[in-house]
Amino acid sequence: MSGWIKLHRKLCNNDLWLEEPFTRGQAWVDLLMLASHKDKSFWKRGILVEIKRGQVGVSERGLADRWRWSRGKVDRFLHDLEMLQQIEPQKNKVTTVITLINYEFYQEERATDDTTDDTTDDTTDGPQTDIIKKLKKGKEVKKREGRGLRPLPSDFSLTDDMAEWAKGVGIENGSLKIETEKFCDYWRSDGRKKSDWVAAWRNWIRKAIEFNPKLQQQTKGTDQWRAKYKI
Numbered sequence: 001m002s003g004w005i006k007l008h009r010k011l012c013n014n015d016l017w018l019e020e021p022f023t024r025g026q027a028w029v030d031l032l033m034l035a036s037h038k039d040k041s042f043w044k045r046g047i048l049v050e051i052k053r054g055q056v057g058v059s060e061r062g063l064a065d066r067w068r069w070s071r072g073k074v075d076r077f078l079h080d081l082e083m084l085q086q087i088e089p090q091k092n093k094v095t096t097v098i099t100l101i102n103y104e105f106y107q108e109e110r111a112t113d114d115t116t117d118d119t120t121d122d123t124t125d126g127p128q129t130d131i132i133k134k135l136k137k138g139k140e141v142k143k144r145e146g147r148g149l150r151p152l153p154s155d156f157s158l159t160d161d162m163a164e165w166a167k168g169v170g171i172e173n174g175s176l177k178i179e180t181e182k183f184c185d186y187w188r189s190d191g192r193k194k195s196d197w198v199a200a201w202r203n204w205i206r207k208a209i210e211f212n213p214k215l216q217q218q219t220k221g222t223d224q225w226r227a228k229y230k231i
Contacts, residue, residue, distance in 0.1 A: 032100065036057075151187075
């Protein structure tokens, strides 16, 4: 197909655009429309976030709410786009800045005569073919990597080593059991597979300490253990 169409950014807030869960294609177009067309900055939780042309400054939670997806689905989608070299995500303490690598390609203005349309066809066939090849390659890599993955075992529970690790960072037994139950409930409902569930559990505990003031109070004064256990 040749030629171009223009989509006004107001479409992003149109009820028809937002009324149902997004498809992956719709989510990609949404990122293109959400991307800033000029350099700008904004404050979020007291931190200045700078956005360049062709970047989107939004948290994964914000995208999940907008697209009516789970956080896990957003994470997988962004990972796929990164593998296809369509985006470069950069996370900081308050948001995620997503750089659209080919933003200028989608924004370039061209003439509307037949010659230019033919040129457009010739130049777009290459990138589209490359995308398909990368997608196939990405699926093959995922297939190979997936051979070592497994869902959360039905008998997953605290071991002595895990309890010792948690004790070292100062988490009380009651809180440890609660967080472990949350971990199991979340990943069983999510259904994703991992190669090392104990490592995933440790990361869960680290995040719990980071965002839970009660756990932060429990672990206060255990800096030596934080260094040892890489909290």
